[in-house]
Amino acid sequence: MFFRVILRDVCFIFELFLRNYEHVLDNNDKLEEMKKDIQDYILRTPWLRKPIELDLIMLENQLPYFIFTELFDFILKKQPENQGNMNIPPYLSKHWKESEFHDFFIRITYEFFIDYYRNGKATIKKPGEVELQQLNEIKHFTDLVRQFMCPDSGYPRGPHVKTKCLYTAKQLDRAGVNFVPSEDHSLADIRRTKVTYNCFCIGWKYLKLKVPKLKVEDDTECLMRNVMALEQCLYPSEAHICNYISLLDQLINTVEDVELLVEKDVVQNFLGSNDAVANLFNNICDQIAETSFCYGTETLCEDLNDHYNNPWNVAKATLKSVYFKIFGLGVPPSLRFLSLYSQLSRSLQPSRICSSNLK
Structure with missing residues (x-):
């Protein structure tokens, strides 16, 4: 029973990722009819998609990533002549090479979680082809989102000095x-x-x-x-x-x-x-x-x-914000100097009056 539940969850995620991928494919005549037929209720309803997306990231809901890749590879390893009896989208026919199975599933996973990859601004060669980031071994979807957030350079090595920022x-x-x-x-x-x-x-x-x-x-x-x-x-x-x-x-x-x-x-x-x-x-x-x-x-x-x-x-910051705030970057330095001199003269004038009165 437990394995049946996992299998159904995995199949649902496959269907969700593939339908999402179809929405970002190139809008041409060959795919226009298919895109009209596939108007997924979840994907076209933001208040449904967002909770499902977040639910797939929650740590307590994770399945090991290799379960998805192994099952996905198992589906695509079916012989092309048998695909007429299988409910497989036509655009998958170019991925019958075994070496492309894993990359394709990573690609459709990227597309679904694209909002977390470089703030949704991934490098895209053309619609449906996001440039894949070099990732470490993916453990599950939460780990994938974490790798999206981390810098490409990785965690710095060497002695770690726990110096904190003391100022707001x-x-x-x-x-x-x-x-x-x-x-x-x-x-x-x-x-x-x-x-x-x-x-x-x-x-x-x-x-x-x-x-x-x-x-x-x-x-x-x-x-x-x-x-x-x-x-x-x-x-x-x-x-x-x-x-x-x-x-x-x-x-x-x-x-x-x-x-x-x-x-x-x-x-x-x-x-x-x-x-x-x-x-x-x-x-x-x-x-x-x-x-x-x-x-x-x-x-x-x-x-x-x-x-x-x-x-x-x-x-310097105070000087810039107080005395040069009204000037643009194109103002000559001589004019800025005259403004500064004028402001300083005005500020020093009361002190001169006070000193003369004391005498």
Whole structure:
């Protein structure tokens, strides 16, 4: 009985993945009739598809990935002359080579979970052909989604220094750290670069933090908790997503931090309340044990802390935001200097009056 239940679940998932794949195929005359006939109720009903998609990712619902691949290979290993008696879509005929079985199932799995692969912006050669990312051995669907979120470079090796970011996003912004959204990297692939620009013939340096866009939706907490639970069980020393959520928790303390990240387009808030986003990240790391912290290993957090602790960086950021806020990038340095001189003269004038009165 147990095996019958598993078999039915697997067949349902095969049917779901294949019908989803048919919807993304090239819209040509040969497939137009087939696409009209296949109007799947689940796929055309968002409030049904999304819960099923999330249900397939939940850790307690997972089946080993090899069960899907073995059964899928078993189906495609049937001889082509017998396919008239089999309910197999016609576009599968080009995948009768045994070497292509596994890649094709990975491809249709990618297509179904495409929203979690580089924020839904996968490299697509043509409709129905997503460029496959080089993945490690897939254990199940939760593990697949986790690999989508992790950077391509993998977890950093070597000694892990658990340096944390001591300052919030709002504090770092006041110190001149520039938060920039990134759309072509994996979710946890946060990068920092030191940028130099010339002003008054002086090289001014600031820190740019490239953070992949994060969509915070109703199911974000459930998704992250399942991936984090997986890492706690199977990847305790390579908990990249736990580290990523922990870093966001360090950057977000109050509603002001969320407002800044939303303004910078780093966070897209679909919850309707910035307070709800702040509460989400302030509580999601409870009971999470970290044996290492990858963002401390590559000195990302050290650079952020050092940048804020340098009073000169805070002064430069204040100078830029207060005195040069009204000027565009095309304003000549001489005009900026005159504006600065005028502002400083006005600010020093009251002190001169006070000193003359004391005399």
